[in-house]
Amino acid sequence: MKRISILGATGSIGQSTLDLIRRDRDSYDVVALTGGRNVAQLASDAKDLRAEVAVIEDEAGYAALRDLLSGTGIEVAVGSAAIEEAASRPADWIMSAIVGAAGLAPGWRALEQGTTLALANKESLVTAGPILLSHARDHGATILPVDSEHSAIFQALVGEDIAAVERIVVTASGGAFRDWPLDKLATATLAEASSHPNWDMGQRITIDSASMFNKALELIEAKEFFGMRPDQIEAVIHPESLIHSLVGFRDGAMMAHIGAPDMRHAIGYALHWPERRDLPVERLDLAKVAQMTFRAPDPARYPALALARRVMEEGGLSGAVFNAAKERALDAFIDGEIGFTEMTPVVEATMNRISSSDGLQNVHLALDTVLEADRLARIRATEVIRETR
Numbered sequence: 480m481k482r483i484s485i486l487g488a489t490g491s492i493g494q495s496t497l498d499l500i501r502r503d504r505d506s507y508d509v510v511a512l513t514g515g516r517n518v519a520q521l522a523s524d525a526k527d528l529r530a531e532v533a534v535i536e537d538e539a540g541y542a543a544l545r546d547l548l549s550g551t552g553i554e555v556a557v558g559s560a561a562i563e564e565a566a567s568r569p570a571d572w573i574m575s576a577i578v579g580a581a582g583l584a585p586g587w588r589a590l591e592q593g594t595t596l597a598l599a600n601k602e603s604l605v606t607a608g609p610i611l612l613s614h615a616r617d618h619g620a621t622i623l624p625v626d627s628e629h630s631a632i633f634q635a636l637v638g639e640d641i642a643a644v645e646r647i648v649v650t651a652s653g654g655a656f657r658d659w660p661l662d663k664l665a666t667a668t669l670a671e672a673s674s675h676p677n678w679d680m681g682q683r684i685t686i687d688s689a690s691m692f693n694k695a696l697e698l699i700e701a702k703e704f705f706g707m708r709p710d711q712i713e714a715v716i717h718p719e720s721l722i723h724s725l726v727g728f729r730d731g732a733m734m735a736h737i738g739a740p741d742m743r744h745a746i747g748y749a750l751h752w753p754e755r756r757d758l759p760v761e762r763l764d765l766a767k768v769a770q771m772t773f774r775a776p777d778p779a780r781y782p783a784l785a786l787a788r789r790v791m792e793e794g795g796l797s798g799a800v801f802n803a804a805k806e807r808a809l810d811a812f813i814d815g816e817i818g819f820t821e822m823t824p825v826v827e828a829t830m831n832r833i834s835s836s837d838g839l840q841n842v843h844l845a846l847d848t849v850l851e852a853d854r855l856a857r858i859r860a861t862e863v864i865r866e867t868r
């Protein structure tokens with residue numbers, strides 16, 4: 480029996496993970512399931528899978544969760560400290576699928592038990608890449624990438640010498656607005672930004688795909704996870720989302736991972752790693768696919784990619800600042816405070832303000848300095864947003 484926990488169980492990745500677990504439920508013991516606000520989903524999954532503990536982040540959901548689970552013997556807890564505690568409970572495999580920088584601390588705690596951490600939460604690597612990897616090493620823990628691009632790269636590297644890698648090509652669908660006239664982007668509504676051409680994902684990452692902030696995060700994530708130089712990481716638009724990413728080697732060969740756009744590929748690979756097992760994903764008929772197309776991302780349409788370059792060059796706490804400013808700008812777009820095309824300028828202005836006035840350049844990278852940079856960046860981004868309006 481494999482003991483597993485899922486942080487962010489009620490979200491898109493969490494639910495896809497549970498789908499795989501349910502298909503083979505006798506092989507798993509569910510330790511902890513955590514959610515943000517969706518009490519009904521969390522309670523029903525905890526009951527169905529007989530979890531040991533269910534934790535809800537939102538205080539307002541606690542009473543309802545307790546009522547729904549009373550008499551089941553399932554422990555109930557609330558708050559972010561309780562999520563971290565749940566992450567520290569012994570488990571063989573832990574899915575990190577909370578969205579945003581909120582996923583960093585629970586994953587950090589999970590690593591301390593020397594477990595295998597399946598990392599969907601890309602923000603962990605963007606904000607704290609070098610220390611997250613050394614923390615894992617210090618505790619004998621394993622991190623497996625779950626972002627589809629990074630799982631693809633990881634799989635393309637099996638049996639290869641990392642020193643033979645020349646470059647990594649991260650594919651991007653181009654998001655909801657890849658074919659929109661540029662001058663229309665400023666009028667994009669929340670509903671329009673919240674629909675993805677190929678992938679069915681949580682709302683935040685879907686909007687981040689339209690703005691390519693998601694790809695920006697992923698370029699940084701790839702640089703950190705695979706230990707590359709910034710100039711070794713590229714993005715290419717591939718509208719069909721069938722090639723999930725590629726690795727180019729020193730002899731000119733490229734290895735690509737091809738499959739249907741279904742996150743259960745990457746989740747299942749991490750769940751069964753180092754083995755490959757049957758997965759309930761569509762098998763591609765290449766004759767039907769007929770063609771796959773590629774194009775360079777237009778910097779005018781996707782200005783977030785230039786900010787990713789800057790973060791990769793700067794290193795240190797710039798990833799934490801970038802991510803927090805992005806999260807705050809995304810909140811402002813969702814709340815109707817700023818327009819779609821104002822998100823990138825807000826993030827850039829926040830990064831500039833912090834580098835000119837808050838002097839984070841020489842602060843060493845540690846969990847507490849990352850969390851502090853995150854807090855400060857949200858304050859600065861809020862100032863910038865206020866001035867924007």
Ligand code: NAD
Pocket residue numbers: 486487488489490491492493513514515516517536559562575576577578579581582599600601602625626627678679680681682683684742
């Ligand atoms: P989602 O919004 O669908 O789910 C997020 C989960 O985190 C939910 O369980 C939510 O309740 C919980 N949560 C939100 N805020 C929280 C907080 N402050 N504290 C504790 N829990 C909180 O998101 P998702 O699409 O499943 O994405 C999860 C992570 O996986 C993100 O980092 C995303 O970038 C990454 N990812 C997702 C996909 C995808 O297909 N959805 C693909 C690749 C990577």
Ligand code: MG
Pocket residue numbers: 626627628697
């Ligand atoms: Mg991805």
